[in-house]
Amino acid sequence: IESDFTRYSGRLNLDFELNDWLSGGIRQSVTSSEQNFPTQMGNAFSNTIQYIRTVSNLYPIYRRDENGGFIRDNDGNLIFDTGDNDQAVNGRRPVLSPSNVVAQTQLNESLSKRFFNTSNVFFQADLTKNISLKTSYTLNKNVFDNFLFTNQQIGSARTVRGRISRTKNIISEYTWTNSLNFNTTINQHSFDLLALQELYDFTGENLTGSSTGL
Numbered sequence: 001i002e003s004d005f006t007r008y009s010g011r012l013n014l015d016f017e018l019n020d021w022l023s024g025g026i027r028q029s030v031t032s033s034e035q036n037f038p039t040q041m042g043n044a045f046s047n048t049i050q051y052i053r054t055v056s057n058l059y060p061i062y063r064r065d066e067n068g069g070f071i072r073d074n075d076g077n078l079i080f081d082t083g084d085n086d087q088a089v090n091g092r093r094p095v096l097s098p099s100n101v102v103a104q105t106q107l108n109e110s111l112s113k114r115f116f117n118t119s120n121v122f123f124q125a126d127l128t129k130n131i132s133l134k135t136s137y138t139l140n141k142n143v144f145d146n147f148l149f150t151n152q153q154i155g156s157a158r159t160v161r162g163r164i165s166r167t168k169n170i171i172s173e174y175t176w177t178n179s180l181n182f183n184t185t186i187n188q189h190s191f192d193l194l195a196l197q198e199l200y201d202f203t204g205e206n207l208t209g210s211s212t213g214l
Helices: 048-054 101-107
Strands: 006-017 022-036 109-126 131-150 163-186 189-212
Touching (some): 048 101
Antiparallel strands (some): 109 131
16 A cells, blocks of 8 residues: 655746847746545545544454464455454444445555646846846746546445546746836945836636546
C-alpha cells in the first residue's frame, strides 16, 4: 500500500536588454503532481483514519474460524474479513460493517492530478533619465483532476455494484499591469510619482460526474 506520488517542477528566470533604453524578462514556473492515496476524511467506510480510530485491533483483517485459524478460498488464498460473516465466533463486527480497510485500500482508487503554471512577461522602457514605463503580463493556470473508484466487492458501494466519480476544476487568471514612473531630486529631496493601471480577469470551470452499477 503506497501513495504512488510523483511530482515534477521547473522554473525559468530570463532577463534581457534589447537596447540602451528597453529591457525585459520572462518568469516561468510549472509544477505537475500525481498520486493515488487512500481516503483520509469524511464518513466513508474506506476512510483509513476513521477505520483506525473506530475498529478495535481485536477484529481480524482476514477471516478466521471458531478456533482462530485462517479461512481460505478454493485457491488457498486468505479471505478478507468484512465483519458480516455467518458464523457464531469471529463472525459479525458491530461497527463499519461490511468493510475492510486493507482490502478497500487495495481495490479502490483515488487518483489525483494537479497542474500549476505561472507565466510572467515584462518590458521596461527608460524614456528619459527620470521617466520609465513598464508593462507586465502574468498568467496563472491551475488544474485539479480527481478520479474516485469504489469497488463493488467490499465496502459501501457493494449494494450499488460499484461507484465511480470524477471532479475536474480549472482556474485561469491573468493580470496586465502598466505603470509610469517619474522620479527626481531637488535640493536633496527625492520625489517619486507613480501612475498605475491594472486589468484582472478570473475564470473558474468545474465539472463533476458520477455513476454506479459497474
